[in-house]
Amino acid sequence: MSAPVLVIGRSGQLATDLRVALSDAGRPFVQAGRPDFDLTDPDAPARLVDRVAPSLIVNAAAYTNVDGAESEPDLARALNAAGPGRLAAAAARARVPLIHVSTDQVFGESHDRPHGEDDPPEPLCVYGRTKLEGENAVREADPAALVVRVSWVFGPSGQNFVAKVLSWAAARAHLTIVCDQRGKPTYSPALAQALLTLGARMEAQGPGAPAGLLHLAGETIVTRDVQARAVLEASRVRGGPFAQVDPIATADFPTPARRTLNAVLDTGRAARLHGIALGPFGPDLETTLDRLIGPPKADAGQKA
Numbered sequence: 001m002s003a004p005v006l007v008i009g010r011s012g013q014l015a016t017d018l019r020v021a022l023s024d025a026g027r028p029f030v031q032a033g034r035p036d037f038d039l040t041d042p043d044a045p046a047r048l049v050d051r052v053a054p055s056l057i058v059n060a061a062a063y064t065n066v067d068g069a070e071s072e073p074d075l076a077r078a079l080n081a082a083g084p085g086r087l088a089a090a091a092a093r094a095r096v097p098l099i100h101v102s103t104d105q106v107f108g109e110s111h112d113r114p115h116g117e118d119d120p121p122e123p124l125c126v127y128g129r130t131k132l133e134g135e136n137a138v139r140e141a142d143p144a145a146l147v148v149r150v151s152w153v154f155g156p157s158g159q160n161f162v163a164k165v166l167s168w169a170a171a172r173a174h175l176t177i178v179c180d181q182r183g184k185p186t187y188s189p190a191l192a193q194a195l196l197t198l199g200a201r202m203e204a205q206g207p208g209a210p211a212g213l214l215h216l217a218g219e220t221i222v223t224r225d226v227q228a229r230a231v232l233e234a235s236r237v238r239g240g241p242f243a244q245v246d247p248i249a250t251a252d253f254p255t256p257a258r259r260t261l262n263a264v265l266d267t268g269r270a271a272r273l274h275g276i277a278l279g280p281f282g283p284d285l286e287t288t289l290d291r292l293i294g295p296p297k298a299d300a301g302q303k304a
């Protein structure tokens with residue numbers, strides 16, 4: 001029996017889709033999440049890596065509540081920076097390839113074009129700052145690690161923006177959604193597959209094995225209000241919740257955390273170096289709503 005893939009995180013969106021992808025591929029894996037494994041426990045990563053003796057580690061665990069991090073910076077830092085740093089040290093000691101997942105929110109608004117891997121980070125909130133600290137801690141402890149920044153992750157298994165829009169629309173006829181934050185929605189099952197493809201190349205240790213920083217995101221750039229309208233229309237034709245979207249500028253819609261208006265990642269390096277490109281938003285949204293609501297109804301009729 002080959003050594004298992006170790007996935008950090010159990011109940012989360014990406015962790016769930018990694019489990020599905022590994023099960024579908026028939027690969028042995030171990031998933032580590034609370035309550036058995038706590039990434040904020042300083043001794044836990046080394047103990048876990050010693051016990052599991054994995055062939056690959058994918059860290060899908062994080063403090064992901066962007067607004068919550070503003071009032072819980074210590075917990076966010078423990079989960080997003082200190083824990084990943086210790087995990088990377090354990091991976092390096094055991095010579096096990098590590099993929100660590102990071103975020104578009106390490107970037108700010110210094111320019112309008114998509115952010116490349118070599119653009120200087122400029123996080124605008126505690127979440128982004130702690131994720132950047134985590135990237136640095138991982139890369140310092142394990143220079144062979146791959147840090148993958150991802151963006152606006154959605155799919156059938158998580159509490160993501162798509163699921164939130166559906167739940168808001170079930171309760172309200174009008175949704176106020178920001179119209180000046182743009183990003184690339186990224187389908188979590190496809191992201192999980194791509195991470196495992198990169199991981200397999202790291203395990204093979206051939207020339208050009210992935211390492212360092214890499215951006216992975218879907219191919220379609222949208223603003224949040226456009227994304228919300230697409231979700232609601234796909235829901236309406238399935239007999240699901242529908243609401244009108246009222247656009248608002250971020251400046252007029254204060255939240256505890258300041259998010260970058262430009263969350264667009266340049267994914268050219270993943271395509272050029274690794275032949276990996278994730279797909280457009282529309283078909284992945286349809287698949288997600290097929291799973292969450294059901295197939296489109298023949299009599300969906302005109303727009304409400």
Ligand SMILES: NC(=O)c1ccc[n+]([C@@H]2O[C@H](COP(=O)([O-])OP(=O)(O)OC[C@H]3O[C@@H](n4cnc5c(N)ncnc54)[C@H](OP(=O)(O)O)[C@@H]3O)[C@@H](O)[C@H]2O)c1
Nearest residue numbers: 009010011012013014033034038039061062064103152153
């Ligand atoms: N969602 C997005 O739109 C988005 C965008 C950009 C980047 N990202 C990044 O993508 C990665 C995956 O995000 P996601 O959407 O899957 O997040 P999520 O659904 O919020 O999942 C968070 C994960 O963290 C784990 N976790 C939380 N506290 C833990 C602890 N103390 N010890 C161990 N595990 C803990 C949870 O596992 P248990 O509950 O089982 O412990 C869960 O699997 C993260 O690195 C995130 O920063 C996400």
